[in-house]
Amino acid sequence: MSTLAQRSVQAVWHPCSQMKQHETLPPLPVARAQGLWLYDPDGKRYLDAISSWWVNLFGHGHPHITAALHQQLDTLAHVMLAGCTHEPVVALSEKLGQLTGLGHAFYASDGASATEIALKMSAHCWRNHGNFRKTRFIGLRNGYHGETAGALSVTDIPLFRDAYGPLLRISATVPTPDARKAAPGVSAEEHTQHCLQALQAYLEVHHAETAALILEPLVQCAAGIATYDPAYLREARALCDRYEVHLVADEIAVGFGRTGSLFACEQAGVRPDFMCLSKGITSGTLPLSLVLTTDEVYAAFYDDRVARGFLHSHSYTGNPLACRAALAVLEVFEQRDWMAANRETAARLTALCAPLMQHEKVLRTRQIGMMWGFDVDTDDPGFARRYHMAALQRGLLLRPIANTLYFMPPYVIDEEESAWLADGALAALNEALAA
Numbered sequence: 001m002s003t004l005a006q007r008s009v010q011a012v013w014h015p016c017s018q019m020k021q022h023e024t025l026p027p028l029p030v031a032r033a034q035g036l037w038l039y040d041p042d043g044k045r046y047l048d049a050i051s052s053w054w055v056n057l058f059g060h061g062h063p064h065i066t067a068a069l070h071q072q073l074d075t076l077a078h079v080m081l082a083g084c085t086h087e088p089v090v091a092l093s094e095k096l097g098q099l100t101g102l103g104h105a106f107y108a109s110d111g112a113s114a115t116e117i118a119l120k121m122s123a124h125c126w127r128n129h130g131n132f133r134k135t136r137f138i139g140l141r142n143g144y145h146g147e148t149a150g151a152l153s154v155t156d157i158p159l160f161r162d163a164y165g166p167l168l169r170i171s172a173t174v175p176t177p178d179a180r181k182a183a184p185g186v187s188a189e190e191h192t193q194h195c196l197q198a199l200q201a202y203l204e205v206h207h208a209e210t211a212a213l214i215l216e217p218l219v220q221c222a223a224g225i226a227t228y229d230p231a232y233l234r235e236a237r238a239l240c241d242r243y244e245v246h247l248v249a250d251e252i253a254v255g256f257g258r259t260g261s262l263f264a265c266e267q268a269g270v271r272p273d274f275m276c277l278s279k280g281i282t283s284g285t286l287p288l289s290l291v292l293t294t295d296e297v298y299a300a301f302y303d304d305r306v307a308r309g310f311l312h313s314h315s316y317t318g319n320p321l322a323c324r325a326a327l328a329v330l331e332v333f334e335q336r337d338w339m340a341a342n343r344e345t346a347a348r349l350t351a352l353c354a355p356l357m358q359h360e361k362v363l364r365t366r367q368i369g370m371m372w373g374f375d376v377d378t379d380d381p382g383f384a385r386r387y388h389m390a391a392l393q394r395g396l397l398l399r400p401i402a403n404t405l406y407f408m409p410p411y412v413i414d415e416e417e418s419a420w421l422a423d424g425a426l427a428a429l430n431e432a433l434a435a
């Protein structure tokens with residue numbers, strides 16, 4: 001084990017990790033990064049095929065984003081946002097309002113906090129309307145919205161939630177439109193309809209105490225890149241309208257072009273009441289999250305009485321450096337037609353993945369925008385770890401979700417890097433299966 005890794009496992013409690021496993025698989029020491037590549041202290045390189053947990057859109061060390069950050073650092077690093085304001089937070093809010101039609105932005109620093117804000121805002125909005133009963137939420141089966149207590153209560157991933165069950169006010173879950181979950185002999189279309197019927201049946205009985213439905217538009221990423229039909233999203237919006245329930249679109253993972261449109265909701269022609277954004281928003285440079293909402297929600301809080309305001313806060317709310325990074329990311333989006341470019345990039349990587357997709361142990365594959373998912377026919381609990389290790393040996397950072405292999409590379413992945421990824425992933429799969 002390298003000295004840095006050794007010091008790390010002594011002093012750093014790593015996230016989403018059983019620390020004991022680091023006895024045999026130490027954390028990867030990363031000294032620097034450029035483009036798609038992470039470099040360890042000895043100069044060995046690893047292709048960051050999962051965008052460092054889905055945050056990096058344009059590669060490490062992107063010159064435009066880096067320059068904007070340097071300039072902002074020399075101007076204003078931070079100021080509190082209660083009672084003060086600054087150009088980056090205003091400009092970012094204006095731009096995102098134009099892009100989404102949601103003209104009011106509330107800021108935090110991580111995705112889970114954005115979930116908390118949307119849930120609190122929704123229930124408080126109903127309360128300000130004089131409706132004190134609407135305090136419950138609905139999530140989708142296998143949904144993921146973060147791991148603070150409020151966010152975990154709408155997250156349906158038992159491994160993350162079970163230990164904390166007694167601490168949470170767990171929300172209702174309705175069946176997921178995940179196309180893989182269709183019963184044998186049921187078409188994907190019928191499955192979507194069954195899920196909508198279940199949502200309607202739930203709302204019919206419980207709408208009076210339900211504040212909001214929260215979902216990940218088009219792809220439940222943490223569930224294993226589980227894609228579903230935009231028709232579900234469209235009809236869920238209509239049901240929310242009919243039963244007077246807010247729709248919270250958690251675009252933390254899918255926002256900023258990941259699914260092939262700037263926001264996934266666009267593909268269903270849906271405007272949510274709340275949109276949560278984070279992850280790609282600063283292209284992996286600084287933590288930032290926000291919730292966008294409508295004039296109607298905003299108006300419900302606008303009052304002479306302080307207690308009717310939304311008093312939620314975080315110390316680093318609207319940090320100027322992070323907002324400036326996000327503006328630079330939007331500028332990069334304006335420099336070219338990235339959605340068209342990504343279609344070509346994706347087609348190239350998909351073609352290179354043919355041998356992986358046709359592998360006898362790969363059961364199902366899916367691709368949407370710049371995401372790929374491959375379900376492997378194994379129930380060996382050691383598979384994901386072996387695959388991760390085999391990939392590292394081939395200079396690839398990949399972290400499967402149980403038996404689902406997935407790629408979520410930065411949008412700037414070139415042809416050579418795509419081949420490196422496709423070839424390395426296939427070799428790692430064969431090695432992990434052989435063990």
Ligand SMILES: *Cc1c(COP(=O)(O)O)cnc(C)c1O
Pocket residue numbers: 110111112113115144145146147216221222250251252253254278279
């Ligand atoms: C990652 C994620 C979150 C939580 O964001 P954090 O910054 O990790 O707290 C919430 N929702 C979705 C869909 C995510 O992918």
